[in-house]
Amino acid sequence: MNSSPRIYRSLPRFDSSRPSAVTIGNFDGVHRGHQAILARVADHARKHGLAPTVMTFEPHPRAYFAAKGHRPELIPTQVSSLRDKMWSLAHHGIEQIVLERFNQRLADMSAQAFIEQLLLRGLNTRWLLVGEDFRYGHKRGGDIELLRSMGARHGFQVETISDVADEHGHRISSSEVRTALAVGDLRRAEHLLGHTYHISGHVVHGQKLGRSLGFPTLNLRVPPLCAVRSGIYVVRAHGLAETPLPGVASLGVRPTVAGDGQVMLEVHLLDCRIDAYGKLTRIEFLEFLRDEEKFPDLPTLTAAIDKDARSARDYFAVHGL
Numbered sequence: 658m659n660s661s662p663r664i665y666r667s668l669p670r671f672d673s674s675r676p677s678a679v680t681i682g683n684f685d686g687v688h689r690g691h692q693a694i695l696a697r698v699a700d701h702a703r704k705h706g707l708a709p710t711v712m713t714f715e716p717h718p719r720a721y722f723a724a725k726g727h728r729p730e731l732i733p734t735q736v737s738s739l740r741d742k743m744w745s746l747a748h749h750g751i752e753q754i755v756l757e758r759f760n761q762r763l764a765d766m767s768a769q770a771f772i773e774q775l776l777l778r779g780l781n782t783r784w785l786l787v788g789e790d791f792r793y794g795h796k797r798g799g800d801i802e803l804l805r806s807m808g809a810r811h812g813f814q815v816e817t818i819s820d821v822a823d824e825h826g827h828r829i830s831s832s833e834v835r836t837a838l839a840v841g842d843l844r845r846a847e848h849l850l851g852h853t854y855h856i857s858g859h860v861v862h863g864q865k866l867g868r869s870l871g872f873p874t875l876n877l878r879v880p881p882l883c884a885v886r887s888g889i890y891v892v893r894a895h896g897l898a899e900t901p902l903p904g905v906a907s908l909g910v911r912p913t914v915a916g917d918g919q920v921m922l923e924v925h926l927l928d929c930r931i932d933a934y935g936k937l938t939r940i941e942f943l944e945f946l947r948d949e950e951k952f953p954d955l956p957t958l959t960a961a962i963d964k965d966a967r968s969a970r971d972y973f974a975v976h977g978l
Contacts, residue, residue, distance in 0.1 A: 662747045665755045668779030677710040677753060678702035678784040679776065681791070683831070684713050686736030687745035689851045690821035690829035694786060697818065699750030701784055710753040710780060711746050714763075715739070721759045734884035736834050741857055755780070768799025772807045782813045789817045823848065834884070841886040841945035854885070855895075856922060857939040863923065872962050874923040875933050877940065879908065883920055889965050891944040891972045894924060896937060903927045903978055905962075905969035906940060909949035925962070927969060944972055 663673070680698050684691050695711070702709035716724075723731035737745070739756075746754055757763065757775070766774070771794045776782040785804065793799040804815045820828045827833075829849050837845035838854065846854045856879055863876035875894065879885075887909035893901040906924040924940055946968050952958040 662743070662751055663753045664743065665753065666758070668755060668757070668775055670780070674781055675708045676783040677780040678705070678707040679710045679712060679780055679782045680786045681712045683717055684711060684742060684746065685717070685831045686834045686850060687742060687749065688829055688831065688834050688849050689823070692749055692851060693821045694818055695746065695749040695751060698786055705784065707783055708753050709751050710755065711751050712755040712757055712775065714759040715756050716759055718759050721764070732882060734835050734839070734882045735880040736831060736838065736884045738856065738858070738880040765795055768794025768803055769807070771799060772804065776813070777811055784814045784816070786816050786818060789819055838884040839886055841888060843942055843945060853941050853943065855939050855941045857937065859935060859937050860933040862934065863921070872925045872966070873930070874925050875938065877922040877924070877938070879920050879922050885942070886945065887949045889946040889949070890942050891946060891969045892924060893941040893943060894926060895939040895941060897931055897933050901941070901978065902929055903969065903973045905965050907949065925966065927966060
């Protein structure tokens with residue numbers, strides 16, 4: 658694993674002419690299907706002395722076109738934050754990450770210019786792995802056939818990969834992960850991701866209301882349009898102590914105490930007081946307890962939090978820390 662990949666926000670690279678083994682995609686969630694792709698890229702790169710590379714887009718092209726067309730309901734929710742995506746790509750052997758800005762210039766770029774400017778001049782691509790239905794360039798005009806003919810002319814090889822299915826033959830995709838998270842089905846999400854779902858972030862200052870209620874919380878910002886169902890979860894916090902810390906968390910807009918509509922993740926650690934402001938932590942989601950509710954008053958809210966904390970303790974009593 659390369660813990661600190663080179664990240665490029667524009668091409669061509671300013672510091673390298675090293676030939677690359679490249680795959681292209683959004684990689685939201687870096688699920689088991691993505692992991693199979695990354696393993697092939699890393700393996701081929703290692704065998705042929707190439708730089709294992711992912712080209713991805715910010716924002717998601719679907720999000721760009723939905724915003725442009727004033728159709729916000731078509732913007733896909735996000736499984737992972739940019740930080741978590743970068744970490745996962747590095748964890749799976751990627752040494753170069755291109756964060757290509759998806760804007761009108763890129764949307765208007767011809768398929769041939771996409772290959773020449775980004776793949777050839779931009780990354781000195783010698784090997785490219787893409788899905789069988791990969792389309793690129795203006796109005797998705799570019800196809801695999803054009804890639805292969807340009808590859809033959811310019812000296813890069815093109816391989817395709819079909820959809821990755823699980824052991825039951827079901828396709829593994831980011832949209833499947835989003836669907837599982839949207840209904841709070843953490844077992845299904847874990848099956849698709851290959852690990853328990855988590856969100857990482859720095860602990861930020863909150864309203865300090867939890868402290869006055871006797872339930873101090875660690876507060877984290879979550880990805881915009883977070884794919885996870887709002888509600889109360891049993892969680893573990895990593896990175897704040899030598900071992901993971903058990904907790905209960907609320908993900909949502911805090912309807913009882915805040916009207917700003919900002920989604921926050923508030924984590925109450927069980928039987929543990931820790932000063933974590935500014936620290937980076939990873940919150941692992943273990944079980945969905947209930948939906949977020951608006952309570953009539955603070956005593957009712959406090960009683961609900963107390964019950965949630967008891968439910969979390971019961972979970973850890975059965976499953977261990």
